[in-house]
Amino acid sequence: MKILVAVKRVIDYNVQVRVKEDNTGVVTDNVKMSTNPPDDNAIEEAVKIKESGKATEVVAVSVGEEKAQETVRKALAVGADRGILIKADGILEPLAVSKLLQKIVEKEKPDLVFMGKQAIDDDCNQTGQMLSALLNWPQATFASKIEIKDKKLEVTREIDEGLETIEINIPAIVTCDLRLNEPRYASLPNIMKAKKKPIEQINASDLGVDTSPRIEQIKVEEPPKRKAGIKVKSVAELVQKLKNEAKVI
Amino acid sequence: MSRESMEYDVVIVGGGPSGLTTAIKLKQLNSNLNICVLEKASEIGAHILSGNVFETRALDELIPNWKDLNPPIKTKVTKEKFLFLGKKKSLSWPTWLLPAVQKNHKNYIISLANLCRWLAEQAETLGVEIFPGFPASEVLFNDDGSVKGVATQDMGIDKQGNKKDSFEPGIELIGKVTVFAEGCRGHLGKQLIKKFNLNKDKDPQQYGIGFKEIWEIDEKNHEEGLVMHTAGWPLDNNTYGGSFIYHAENKQVFLGYVIGLDYQNPHLSPFDEFQRFKTHPSIKKIIEGGKRISYGARALIEGGIQSLPKMFMPGALLIGCDAGTLNMPKIKGSHTAMKSGILAAEAINEHIQSKKDLSFYEELFKKSWLYKELYQARNVKPSFNWGLILGIIFTGIDQILFRGKLPFTLRHKHSDHETLKPADKMPKIEYPKPDNVITFDKTSSVYLTGTNHEDNQPVHLQLKDKDLPIKYTLEKYDEPAQRYCPAGVYEVQKENDINKFVINAQNCIHCKTCDIKEPSQNIIWVTPEGGGGPKYGNM
Numbered sequence: 077m078k079i080l081v082a083v084k085r086v087i088d089y090n091v092q093v094r095v096k097e098d099n100t101g102v103v104t105d106n107v108k109m110s111t112n113p114p115d116d117n118a119i120e121e122a123v124k125i126k127e128s129g130k131a132t133e134v135v136a137v138s139v140g141e142e143k144a145q146e147t148v149r150k151a152l153a154v155g156a157d158r159g160i161l162i163k164a165d166g167i168l169e170p171l172a173v174s175k176l177l178q179k180i181v182e183k184e185k186p187d188l189v190f191m192g193k194q195a196i197d198d199d200c201n202q203t204g205q206m207l208s209a210l211l212n213w214p215q216a217t218f219a220s221k222i223e224i225k226d227k228k229l230e231v232t233r234e235i236d237e238g239l240e241t242i243e244i245n246i247p248a249i250v251t252c253d254l255r256l257n258e259p260r261y262a263s264l265p266n267i268m269k270a271k272k273k274p275i276e277q278i279n280a281s282d283l284g285v286d287t288s289p290r291i292e293q294i295k296v297e298e299p300p301k302r303k304a305g306i307k308v309k310s311v312a313e314l315v316q317k318l319k320n321e322a323k324v325i
Numbered sequence: 326m327s328r329e330s331m332e333y334d335v336v337i338v339g340g341g342p343s344g345l346t347t348a349i350k351l352k353q354l355n356s357n358l359n360i361c362v363l364e365k366a367s368e369i370g371a372h373i374l375s376g377n378v379f380e381t382r383a384l385d386e387l388i389p390n391w392k393d394l395n396p397p398i399k400t401k402v403t404k405e406k407f408l409f410l411g412k413k414k415s416l417s418w419p420t421w422l423l424p425a426v427q428k429n430h431k432n433y434i435i436s437l438a439n440l441c442r443w444l445a446e447q448a449e450t451l452g453v454e455i456f457p458g459f460p461a462s463e464v465l466f467n468d469d470g471s472v473k474g475v476a477t478q479d480m481g482i483d484k485q486g487n488k489k490d491s492f493e494p495g496i497e498l499i500g501k502v503t504v505f506a507e508g509c510r511g512h513l514g515k516q517l518i519k520k521f522n523l524n525k526d527k528d529p530q531q532y533g534i535g536f537k538e539i540w541e542i543d544e545k546n547h548e549e550g551l552v553m554h555t556a557g558w559p560l561d562n563n564t565y566g567g568s569f570i571y572h573a574e575n576k577q578v579f580l581g582y583v584i585g586l587d588y589q590n591p592h593l594s595p596f597d598e599f600q601r602f603k604t605h606p607s608i609k610k611i612i613e614g615g616k617r618i619s620y621g622a623r624a625l626i627e628g629g630i631q632s633l634p635k636m637f638m639p640g641a642l643l644i645g646c647d648a649g650t651l652n653m654p655k656i657k658g659s660h661t662a663m664k665s666g667i668l669a670a671e672a673i674n675e676h677i678q679s680k681k682d683l684s685f686y687e688e689l690f691k692k693s694w695l696y697k698e699l700y701q702a703r704n705v706k707p708s709f710n711w712g713l714i715l716g717i718i719f720t721g722i723d724q725i726l727f728r729g730k731l732p733f734t735l736r737h738k739h740s741d742h743e744t745l746k747p748a749d750k751m752p753k754i755e756y757p758k759p760d761n762v763i764t765f766d767k768t769s770s771v772y773l774t775g776t777n778h779e780d781n782q783p784v785h786l787q788l789k790d791k792d793l794p795i796k797y798t799l800e801k802y803d804e805p806a807q808r809y810c811p812a813g814v815y816e817v818q819k820e821n822d823i824n825k826f827v828i829n830a831q832n833c834i835h836c837k838t839c840d841i842k843e844p845s846q847n848i849i850w851v852t853p854e855g856g857g858g859p860k861y862g863n864m
Contacts, residue, residue: 088367090777090860094618097541106439108368108775108860261480261493261855264456265329 077131077224077246079122080186081156082177083115083138085147086197099295111147114192116154116259118252121222122190123155123260130224131188133157137180139173141165145275152270153262159273160184164280164287172280172287174206179283181211186247188229193218193251204251214244220255328476328497333359335673336474336500338461338513340364341373342437342659343645344506345444346387346666347673352451354674360453361498362445363477365460365835367856369445372835374537374623374864375437375659376569376581378402378429378552382694383663388447397439400574402429403550408607410557415607424724426655426702429552434571434579436863437659460852464513465497471639474499475513478852483781502673502683503641506666509624510837512850514647523634523643528737530649531628531706532841533566536599536811537581537864542615547576554656555608559601562712564588565627568602569656570611577618578611583656585627585709586741586809586842590751594808595838596622597756600764609763620770621864622811624837626651626658627706630699631737636665636690637672637683644669652698654705654724664695701729707737745844748803767813771832775860776812778853784830785853786814786839793847794826802844809842834859 087093087102088110094103111119122134136151137160138144148159162176181189194201208215216222220239221232224246233240234253262270280287308314318325335351337344340362348360366372379398384391391398405428407418420428445455461475474497481492505514509532518524551572560566565585572578582599603609626632626649636648644650644665651658672686690696704723709716723731759766778785788794798804799817804826806815812834816827835858840850 088775088860090775091862092773092775106370106436106442106862108371108862110367258489258491260491263480263493264331264459264477264496267456268331268454 077188078133078135078184078186079125079131079188079190080135080137080181080184081115081118081122081151082189082191082203083119083136083147083151084112084192084195085109085138085140085144086112086195089113089196095296095298099297101296109143109146111150112192112195112197114194114252114254117254117256118190118192119151119154119156120257120259121252122188124257125222125224126155135160135184135186137162137177139164139168139176139280148275149270150262152273152275153267154260155266157273159275161275161277162280162283163277167289167293168287169289169291170200170202170206171290172285174203174210175285176280176283176287177203177207178210179285181207188246189249191251193253204249208249211249213247213249215249215251216242216244217251218253219250220253222250222256328494330497330499332499333361334501334677335360335504336498337362337504337506338475339506339508339511339645339647340366340369340445340455340457341441341506341508341645341662342444343647343662343666343669344504345369345441345448346383346663347504347506347644347669348448348453349387349444349451350667350670351673352448352453354670355678356452358677362448362453362455363459363461363475363498364455364457365852365855366457366858367860368457369455370438370442371457371860372858373438373441374535374621374861376537376571376579376656377435377437377659378571378657379433379435379437379440380431380655380657380660381433383660383667387663387667394447396443398433398435400434400550402432402434402552404548404552405429406551406553408553408555410555410605410607412558413606415555415605422721422725424654424720425728426652426724427554434550434552434573436573438861438864440659458856460855461498461513462495462852464516465499467640469639472503472517472641474503478855480854482783482854484783486783489781501677504669504673505641505643505647506645507647509626509646509649510840510850511647512840512852514643515840517638517641517643518634521635521638523636523638524632525635527634528628528631529740530626530632531737532586532741533583533625533627534586534595534622534809534811534836534838535581535583535625536596536622537579537620538617539619539863540578540580540612540615540617541576542578542612544576546611546613546615547578548572549574556713556717558605559598560584562714564593565706565709566598568608570608580612583625586624586838587739587744589744589746590754591745591748591802591805592751592754592808594754594756596767596808596811600759601756603763604757612763617765618773619862619864620773621859621861622834622836622838624841627653628737629653629706630696630703631707631734633699635687637686639683642669642672642683642686650695650699652702654702654720655698661695661698664693665690668693668695704729704731704735707735741841742844742846745802745805747801767811771812771834774812774834776832776834776858778831778833778857780831782854784828785851786828786830786833787849787851789847789849793845795824798844798847799824799826806839806843806848809838811836811838815839
């Protein structure tokens with residue numbers, strides 16, 4: 077069994093993101109970039125499955141600018157066997173990414189495709205679902221537990237009401253939640269070894285996919301500053317304020 | 326437990342200006358050398374904080390064609406100002422009366438973090454292996470006592486010291502020579518200075534704490550290339566310190582404050598002095614209407630040549646501010662750190678090629694402009710022990726009339742942790758509340774640093790005696806850690822009328838001030854799990 081894992085390069089989750097002065101986007105110059113956190117869980121799960129003997133190869137793929145190679149390299153350092161970088165500049169919407177991934181799936185013929193449930197930069201939560209539709213494969217989203225049973229996959233999903241366990245046929249798409257596992261550290265010797273693992277570079281334009289944005293971005297703004305709270309003296313005052321000022325009851 | 330090991334010709338600890346320069350110079354001298362650089366930050370530059378007005382002398386020597394390689398060195402200094410601040414007024418000091426060391430017309434306003442990122446690219450192009458996210462936590466020794474290399478920190482240890490599922494043991498990195506370039510108060514450098522008695526016959530090292538904020542300001546207040554320094558208010562005559570305001574590109578100003586850690590009043594809060602400084606009319610008018618976008622703090626070296634330890638030992642060198650090569654009157658340490666790296670590379674190359682003893686480093690150092698520069702600068706900082714006014718008068722005589730050639734050397738008499746006076750003997754200081762426009766609190770400031778440490782790991786700020794803070798330091802000095810820490814790591818909390826000393830190690834921005842200033846040297850800074858700490862961008 078072969079597992080393809082999609083990883084995305086995003087601004088590190090610890091960095092305080094700043095909006096550009098002209099409201100065209102966020103500042104990324106000299107900002108620390110990292111792998112999208114739930115993508116780390118996706119890689120970890122794939123590597124674990126391989127270590128348990130149930131998979132034979134883990135391939136990491138990323139779509140983005142040249143520097144996204146670092147993100148692929150990181151996946152190689154924690155156990156992926158080889159990497160693919162689809163080079164594309166500018167804004168990439170989930171539809172474009174899923175179409176590019178579809179081409180890679182057709183070429184690589186994996187049995188499973190893993191990725192994070194959503195990216196922490198645009199919070200779209202769409203790529204996995206769109207890929208599933210494009211390929212006409214079953215999907216399991218928000219996975220917090222994955223078990224392989226023959227030609228089937230038992231997946232526990234984190235949903236609003238609690239946990240839902242479903243069974244789907246392989247081949248399938250799984251989008252991973254943070255509670256799926258604890259991603260391992262890349263050790264120094266493994267980082268060294270990862271430098272020697274192959275990364276195939278493909279230009280997005282060579283895959284015959286139109287990646288131009290379908291959505292026009294008008295502007296990016298910081299969320300409004302939260303107003304300072306006030307102290308109320310009594311329950312009656314609180315109820316009165318909730319009714320008349322906040323108008324929530 | 327056995328750890329894996331990897332062998333290199335040269336292992337360099339620390340990816341700052343001195344370490345990266347050593348790596349580059351070594352590769353230029355002999356491209357066959359295997360060199361690795363360990364860095365505790367999640368990426369090169371993320372733990373670098375500096376003013377910075379950059380003198381290119383060492384870079385000119387290292388990479389003569391640097392201008393062709395798109396370096397982040399763009400803004401030339403075009404104008405200089407020096408102000409003495411009174412409480413409300415200011416007095417401009419004519420620049421022709423500044424000593425030559427404080428003139429900057431050939432220098433550039435840069436972000437040292439970005440320069441380090443660029444240096445790292447140059448080093449990687451030459452084949453140096455750089456490992457960010459891997460702190461060296463332990464020095465390894467050979468049987469004959471010489472330095473063998475370092476070990477990296479174990480990863481995946483929980484609060485109680487147990488291995489988590491993700492446990493990943495550290496690696497031993499063995500080098501023919503190991504170079505310690507951790508920056509000011511490196512925690513391994515500190516151990517080596519003690520073990521090899523490198524500071525024998527030297528004065529105690531002197532430190533300062535430096536703060537920096539980056540502001541995006543109103544176009545009409547911005548003058549790209551302007552370099553401004555101040556002395557005076559809000560500090561009293563007996564506290565050594567001053568500010569810098571550098572107008573960089575993109576309407577940004579780099580605004581900072583440095584305070585000598587030999588201050589005496591335990592009630593003094595360096596962070597609040599810096600915040601208060603910004604409310605001075607001469608400063609406020611620059612940043613008013615602007616926005617603070619970054620914050621950070623870091624300890625720096627102020628001791629100069631009197632306090633500079635011996636920089637070689639069997640199997641290893643100690644360079645840059647891990648030893649203490651900053652030139653205090655120049656307020657610059659980057660070019661000196663880089664020069665010490667160039668000299669280190671030359672000495673190491675001779676050592677590896679022709680078995681020349683590492684003491685050759687000392688020979689090269691004594692002959693270099695670095696030594697000359699530090700020697701001429703030596704009397705400035707200690708003269709400020711007589712107070713700001715006498716210090717300035719003396720500095721004028723020493724630096725302008727005699728150009729550092731006076732036939733005597735003033736000494737540093739005390740370590741910074743010895744200078745605090747008992748809390749009840751010193752005046753309390755009332756600091757104004759932050760207005761969240763010009764001045765801020767520590768919490769919102771630390772938020773801007775992007776600091777994080779994996780929550781479930783041992784506390785990396787260790788107490789030799791865990792009862793001392795409450796039993797002794799609180800009583801005698803009103804526990805100054807609450808104030809000298811620029812990140813609010815230390816708190817004294819009352820729980821059922823019992824005082825408790827709390828360490829919020831997750832907030833630590835790796836400045837090392839606690840390790841320096843704690844009156845009983847009771848706090849030991851050790852390396853946390855790799856990648857932890859601040860994530861500075863353009864600092």
